[in-house]
Amino acid sequence: MIPSPALPGAFERGRNLRRLADEHFDVLVVGGGITGVGVALDAASRGLRTALVERGDFASGTSSKSSKLVHGGLRYLQNGDVRLVYEALRERQRLLRNAPHLVRVMPFLIPMFGKGGVIHPKLEKALGSAMWMYDLTGGARIGKLHQRISKEQTLAHMPTLPADRVGASYLYYDAQADDARLTLTVARTAAELHGAVCVNHAPVVELTHEGARTTGAVVEDAESGDRIEVRARAVVNAAGVWADDIRALDEGMHPHAIRPAKGIHLTVPWSLVRNDIAVIAPVPKDKRSIFVVPWPAPAGEEPAFTYIGTTDTDYDGPTEDPQCTREDVAYLLDAINHSTTTDITERHVVGTWAGLRPLVKATTSGRTADLSRNHAVVTSASGVVSVTGGKLTTYREMAADTMGAVAKVLDLPRSQRRSRTARLRLLGADGYDPGATGPDQHLHQRYGGEARVVQAMAERDPSLGVPLVNGLPHLRAEALYAVRYEMATTLADVLERRVRGLMLSRDATADAAAAVAELIGPELGWSDRRRADEVAELRARAAQQRDAPGLPDSVLPGVGS
Known part of the structure; x- marks a missing residue:
């Protein structure tokens, strides 16, 4: 169409x-x-x-609070839900075609751990079978089959893995998107x-x-x-x-009819993990795994951030604004430190987020994962x-x-009576330039063909071509674009969702709040009082994110306070 x-x-x-x-x-x-x-x-x-x-x-x-993955879900195969995986992988391909500016193929590494790097044969066989099943269910639609890679190749993708325990591992392909x-x-x-x-x-x-x-x-x-x-x-x-x-x-x-499941995530400097692709790491003494995912960076540049997350923690608290608790952060840090040689602590956490999935009650199991x-x-x-x-x-x-x-x-x-969306391309897909480089690449991977509007704004006013938040790639023009064309009406609309400031760099975003409010306030007709209230609310949200788990101010060169 x-x-x-x-x-x-x-x-x-x-x-x-x-x-x-x-x-x-x-x-x-x-x-x-x-x-x-x-x-x-x-x-x-x-x-x-x-x-x-x-x-x-x-x-x-x-x-806005998921793991940002467009995937079939390997673990659903373990639950015997082949149909769900098949349908999800079919939808993944449609998204890659209909929204190429938003959804990108990403390799995933499953490191294999064993004493002295020797992997138990049964585990190796089981994972290999799961990989083939994923390919056959629809994973191969992406144009690539899974691979068995050597220990050396595994460490090249994530040098912080413990070399004395990791062995030959598996590589497969899925996709990522800013939800x-x-x-x-x-x-x-x-x-x-x-x-x-x-x-x-x-x-x-x-x-x-x-x-x-x-x-x-x-x-x-x-x-x-x-x-x-x-x-x-x-x-x-x-x-x-x-x-x-x-x-x-x-x-x-x-x-x-709904049983909420809480998903928890945190962001740390990429330099502490150094994974050039997504990694699925096991949680010690648990049946779950965690995703360790680099936030996309321009071609040729190292990522600035890696986010770490899991899903499906049973939740019975208020649904309005769930937070990562101190226990949530400790759970994720314990899991990542089990799979790395670096010691990542609360002090390194630069952002957290938690979301609730509306799962349908359909089992007597006590686990939301089921x-x-x-x-x-x-x-x-x-x-x-x-x-x-x-x-x-x-x-x-x-x-x-x-x-x-x-x-x-x-x-x-x-x-x-017939749906027409299977081949319906999303706004920005037409005019998207996958070969764009530098700042243009950042804009094309967020706006596709609509990037030309943001570019024109920055060209007319050079002050709009400078960073919106210290340490992040977003331009000041993007904040004005969010207000003029994306129905952003609050400071949080801009800094939490139109750009992902609080999620990626909580303290630097709080520092930038007043300047961003001064930029967008005239567009929205804000009074001085409204502008002050918006800044206070945004900073309170940053403080809530930091204080809920009792995190200290993050220390990251060039980012935050």
């Missing part, structure tokens, strides 16, 4: 608020995470009048290329009904406090870990379609299945 020209003002918040009030929609999507924006794109690309509302910012929940940018790009594609109306910072406070049917929702504009009634023929609940709360508005009782990653789509008696579960990689398929249920609710004609 050839995309239509971008619609002027289609991602402008004030205009979209007015459209929410004035228009009547076929589909209203509640939730602006990756699943919700995927549903909005699927619906709008079918020619349906589509609206989406998000209580916070796009991807402000789980969809928040992918989510935002899907939302913009739905709006700018297919006419959807998307609004952030607009929580649903009520679902409206006529008789037994749900006919829309009342949302509140978090900026003004005004309430808007949104009329729609069908409502999709894609609120992620908060989906049960929306179901309670519809059904009158909380279904308790819960299915398959998604579930249910339709209530009033016609609200709820989608839960799943994973980042399979968002497009989840959206297509959700719209299949919506098609039944709306009794859509045959011409609108």
